[in-house]
Amino acid sequence: MAKIFQVSARAGMTRVVEPVARGLLKAGVTPNTVTVAGTVGVLVGALGFGARGHLVTGALIVTVFALTDLLDGTMARMSGGSTRFGAFLDSSMDRVADSAVFGAVAYWLATQGDYPSVAAALLCLAVGGLVSYVKARAEGLGMTCNVGIAERTERLLIVGVGGLLTGLGVDRALPIALWLLAAVSVFTVGQRMVHVHRQARQLEPGGQR
Template sequence: MAKIFQVSVRAGMTRVVEPIARALLRAGVTPNAVTVTGTLGVLVGALGFGARGHLVAGALIVTFFALTDLLDGTMARISGGSTKFGAFLDSSMDRVADSAVFGAVAYWLATQNDHSGVAAALVCLAAGGLVSYVKARAEGLGMTANVGVAERTERLLIVGVGGILTGLNVDPALEISLWLLAAVSIFTVGQRMTHVYRQARQLQPDGQG
């Protein structure tokens, strides 16, 4: 059910984003330029606002620019598909943005002496990297790992909601959201590793364990 809802939301967002993508392409803007711009926007929101305690503004800026992840993908599809470098750049910039978001959150929580929250943010950072690494490694070996309850968009939304609520003095919403995210991220790593294990077993010649 969650996957169906996720697909429906993405389909609806694509219909909204597609006219914007076409307009940018007509103006000569490339998908790679949108990727880099989106990352710079996330860095501004995370480091310029979130790390300084402006959680609502930071979360809104990060969410807005994180949506460019959908925009550049739509532009690439319309223009004939993503190039190998475009895919590499997109994945690399995602890791930069994610590191900035959770690093900023951890820094701010440390200034508040919230040691539990700092620990949760660091677990989210590590687990989020693993979620992406497992997928990339599987694809490098000729398999897939497109499964899991906590993909990148969902992870950013969870921490964003927690940041907004904490910024509106709803405590301890951010810490709760981080521990929730840590749990679902670790679960997603397990889902993807299990999915790859099953594929690997099917690809093995008979008689080999």
């Protein structure tokens, strides 16, 4: 059910994004430009606002610019497919943006003296990087790894909603979101490890390693 909802939501977003992507391409804007601009926007929202306690503004800015991750991919597809450098740049900028978001959250929580939640934010950052690494490593070895309940978009959405609710006065919403995110991220790593292990057993001589 979660996977069906995820696919439906992304399909809906694609219908909204495609006209924007087409317009930007006609204007001469490249997917790589959108990738960098989106990252800069996330940095402004996270470090310029979120880290200073302006959680509502920060969450809204980060959410808007995080959507460029879908926009640049759509533009690349429309222009004939992603280049090797484009794929490399997109992945690298994602890591920069994620570090800014969770680093800003951890910093703000530290200023509030909520050190258990700081630990949760740092755990989300570390495990989130592992989620991406497992997929990249699997694909580098010639396997697929398109599974998991908490991919990058879902992770940013969870922390964004937590920050937004906390900024609106809902007590403990952000810490709860962080611990939830840490749990689903760990589960996603496990899902991907199992998925890759099954493929590897079929590919390795003798079916085992």
